[in-house]
Amino acid sequence: EAGVTQSPTHLIKTRGQQATLRCSPISGHTSVYWYQQALGLGLQFLLWYDEGEERNRGNFPPRFSGRQFPNYSSELNVNALELEDSALYLCASSLSGEQYFGPGTRLTVT
């Protein structure tokens, strides 16, 4: 069974630009979660999507947004990038409670 996939693996952007990160969940999983893992800060919850709807969001500004498509894949958009947005962005999927992570997208903002 294929796991959670994410693209791209690495992304380098300039401050003020927009970044788009993509995630495909494990087949059959309907929930997708986004987390940010910045150096020294641990894993922070960003967003939860289920059945195409945003169900919960963490303490992040509105320039962090996303969506879930009918095939349950998801996209995370970060607008007006700031230097402190540099982090590993992790997507996880779930069917019945346990969350399984993808390999992550390393975003570097210069």
Added chain:
Amino acid sequence: QKEVEQNSGPLSVPEGAIASLNCTYSDRGSQSFFWYRQYSGKSPELIMFIYSNGDKEDGRFTAQLNKASQYVSLLIRDSQPSDSATYLCAVKEDFGNEKLTFGTGTRLTIIP
């Protein structure tokens, strides 16, 4: 602010010994508890989850939960060098809120 606390380590354990990792949480309403292993430069891998008080065993891993003390632990028996990693404790509030709150992790080193 709901918190999950872990000793950051590093925790050094001889090969073949038992490694004991601990985690405390602040929210009494927490229902589900997870242990993830994260190798350097990689994403977290789910290794154990526990929902009820008591012990849950899976191979060399045992998760222990004490909701009264708001304490969850992970024991790794017969530690191997490949167990060297950062172990993240994660807590979920209730069955309607799927957000995981993570501790900052304990770095474990198994000494051959």
